[in-house]
Amino acid sequence: MxxxxxxxxxxxxxxxxxxxxxxxxxxxxxxxxxxxxxxxxxxxxxxxxxxxxxxxxxxxxxxxxxxxxxxxxxxxxxxxxxxxxxxxxxxxxxxxxxxxxxxxxxxxxxxxxxxxxxxxxxxxxxxxxxxxxxxTDRPFQQVKISDIEQDAATASAMSAEGEARHAAGGSRGRAQADDLNPSVLIIGAGHCGLFLAAHLKRLGITTLLVDRNKQVGDNWRHRYHGLVLHEPKWSAQFPYMSFPETWPLLPNKDMIADWMEAYARFLDLRVWTAAEVTEAVYDTVSGSWTVVVDRGRQRCVLSTKQLVFATGNHGVPQLPDIAGAADFTGTMTHSSEHQGGPSLRGLDVVVVGSGSSALDVAQDACDQGAHVTLVQRGPTHVVSQRAAIPAFHGAYYGESGPSIEEADLMATSMPTRLTFELIPHLTRSLAEADSELLFGLEEAGFATTLGPDDLGIMYMTFVRAGGYYLDRGGAQLIIGGRIAVRRAQIERLTATEVVFEDGMRVHADMVVCCTGYTNMRDAARPILGDEVTERLATVWGLDDSGELRTAFRHCGHDRLWFLAGGFRDARIYSRYVALAITAVEAGIVDSASLAAASATTVKG
The missing domain is CATH 3.10.450.50 (Nuclear Transport Factor 2; Chain: A,)
Structure with a gap:
């Protein structure tokens, strides 16, 4: 420092x-x-x-x-x-x-x-x-110069194993014995799952990732055209494998997707792709999970000590129930399935929502030559990237910042609840810096807000989990009239139109619903069943002490974890989860004591 x-x-x-x-x-x-x-x-x-x-x-x-x-x-x-x-x-x-x-x-x-x-x-x-x-008893493994003394036979065996895995298709090869009985099974090979697996590997804990996509990185690769990171590259660094210095400030989705795929391969993480976990049952006597995985033609039954859901901080996509949707002859989709791109040229696109995804989708459609109408259901907290990124990241995550280890230590040292008390002043300062932008949006009919008590992006991120936009050009398209804004509720759809409650009709070839998701625990419901899921705390939101509920903490069920968050938080907090899991597996702490220590997380 x-x-x-x-x-x-x-x-x-x-x-x-x-x-x-x-x-x-x-x-x-x-x-x-x-x-x-x-x-x-x-x-x-x-x-x-x-x-x-x-x-x-x-x-x-x-x-x-x-x-x-x-x-x-x-x-x-x-x-x-x-x-x-x-x-x-x-x-x-x-x-x-x-x-x-x-x-x-x-x-x-x-x-x-x-x-x-x-x-x-x-x-x-x-x-x-x-x-x-x-x-102390289970330190992170490090490569040392003295490793040159390693037995030649061991080195040869390790080389042969790597060649065999490569010949079998790497992560997509047939099930191996170690895969069927991993100490930890992680559902989801997005950034949260990958980061946790990387930490666990260094701690000597056998881990298997299971992901339903065909390739690692597809959860980014198949997102909408024009998607980029909403945080600078220094904040989003992967543990043990930093981005190249030549990368842009805000890497795009395809760069991130390819990096994730390379990350899994270069760190030699065990991943089953094109596989889906269909059932998980916990045995209180053995303290282990029996997990059923569908791999297409192969149905595998695995045993694992620790089960982790790393499927993103969202549950099931929420599509609004709009009358006449069945009669609509165009395309109606959730933003999670929308890809955008050149195929939108000349189309009339209606985007429902006004948060980050909605504005990104609308901007891409507009750039592709579509005629775009944005349906705003409530006010949005808008901050320009020009103002927000230096304010929120500049102290620790920039070209001249401290090491990533020191930056992470400093960034997490401030209690979240204290940050909530300090943030209103910054929210108002950013609004002053963006006053011209915000005035232009209001004049164009787009409602903005600083959030309850001027809590701004802190409230929108940690409590609401949406309702904000870091502007990277979409606001000017609204101000300039290239994206039309409607602040009325949709009454129904016809074959070719969106009809609003005030009687106005807008022609539509495509309706993209950027309308959020259910809670993350709902993604676990089909796997764990209703009885177990209903006993779990909701994932996200703040507990009584001001800490995030359940994410990166014990969920109240023995040997079950949920990971959710952006790249920076996943890098930081997955390390603590890895240490806690290792402590249980090494007998340093028993899982019951760990559950008791975090009993407050099951409230809410």
Whole structure:
């Protein structure tokens, strides 16, 4: 972390060093009252699988000290030190920030401490984060120069295995013995599944990915034309295999699809493609899952200890129930199945929805020469990419940013609920920067919003899971009149028209419904059955502490996980899930204790 701020009138490094020493002393004696004296007026603590096998946020000295009273002795939290690899910084001369290292009974950890000066001039903790980095007894495997001493026969056997797999069609070859009894079975070989499998491979855990697409990457390859990442490439990096420096700021869908396919091959991940999991039953006695996989002509029954759903943070596509849909002679589809492209030229396209997918689909159709009408059912939070990307990603994820490891540590150190309290100011600042754009949209009949309490993109992402748009050109097409906007409800369809409740009719050759999805757990229902699914928490949304519910956390059912999120979050949080799964498989923690630690996630 580079320290480019002005030199303060005091030694901020010494201040942080003194605080860390006092903090370590209080912990070593179990004196949580002394810890309370080191906390500010409104302190926050975010723990990511370090002291408790869950993601937790504590606010206030009372809750933090109760947490420490409960977890201090059991976790063995001790030996807190400044990490000398990272500079102690003084951002805008507002707070002092430093990276810390510490140990526990089961592994090594890192964290971030931020100090604020109180009215008396004393520097006390504003935020503390603690995160699990590695298990002492099951470290991440690393290639070493001493590996040259590896037995030649072992090396030859490994080479022969790789050649055999390649000859058999790589990931699409016949079922092998290791495939039929993996420790972990992951449903879905999108980025969440791939990242988790990569981490587990380094931890020595046998893992099989099962995906119904013909090729890894098809979940991006077959999306609508014109789709690009909505975050800069540095934020979306894959673990252990970074994008080339020559890639554009926002890689397109085909680049991502091909990278995912190469990732699975180069990291030698076991993947069954063109395969679908049809049933999974848990045996409480053996603590294992029996999983049925349909591979076309082959029906396979597998046994696995841990089952992971990595099918995206959406469930089943939701198509609106529109009267007359059966009479419509054009094409009506959900955005998840829409590909767009040159075939749209000259068509009358009606896009239902006004979030990111809807605006992307509308922009592509317009660029292809279609006549586009956008049906807006509610106001949309709009931020230009020009304003949003530097504001949300520039501090850590850019061409001159820190290492991806440090960036991820810093980015996850702020509690989500605290970010919610800070975000309204940024939301209003971005709206001011985009004032001309937002005014133009309103004048064109497109309704915008800053979200409840000006929470902007944080609310739309973590609570609503939609309803926002990072503008990359679609807004100007609306302002310029090339995309027409209708803010009326659809009454019915005729053979060739969309009829609105106000009586207006729009000719349509195609209706694309960008109308969202059911909850992710509904994707598990056909596999797990109604009885199990109904006992699961919903996936996504915030729990009482402000953390995402269920995603990358225990879901309340033994040895069952759900992974969902964008590239950055998947890269970061899949590592914690991999460590938790490994801890269970290695006997470091029993699965019942892990479920109990995250019992709050099953609420809601």
């Amino acid at each position: 580079s320290d480019t701020t002005a030199v303060p009138s005091f030694d901020h490094r010494a201040v942080m060093g003194d605080w860390v020493a006092a903090f370590d002393c209080a912990l070593s004696t179990g004196d949580t009252r002394a810890v309370a004296g080191l906390l500010g007026a409104d302190p926050w603590w975010r723990d990511l699988y370090a002291l408790r096998w869950d993601i937790s946020t504590l606010r206030g000295a009372v809750d933090i000290c109760e947490f420490l009273d409960e977890r201090l002795a059991a976790s063995g939290f001790r030996e807190v030190r400044l990490d000398d690899r990272h500079a102690v910084s003084f951002p805008e001369e507002t707070y002092i920030e430093a990276v810390i290292n510490f140990t526990t009974r089961v592994g090594t950890r890192s964290g971030v401490v931020r100090l604020l000066s109180d009215k008396s001039g004393a520097w006390r903790a504003w935020t503390i984060s603690t995160s699990l980095q590695e298990l």
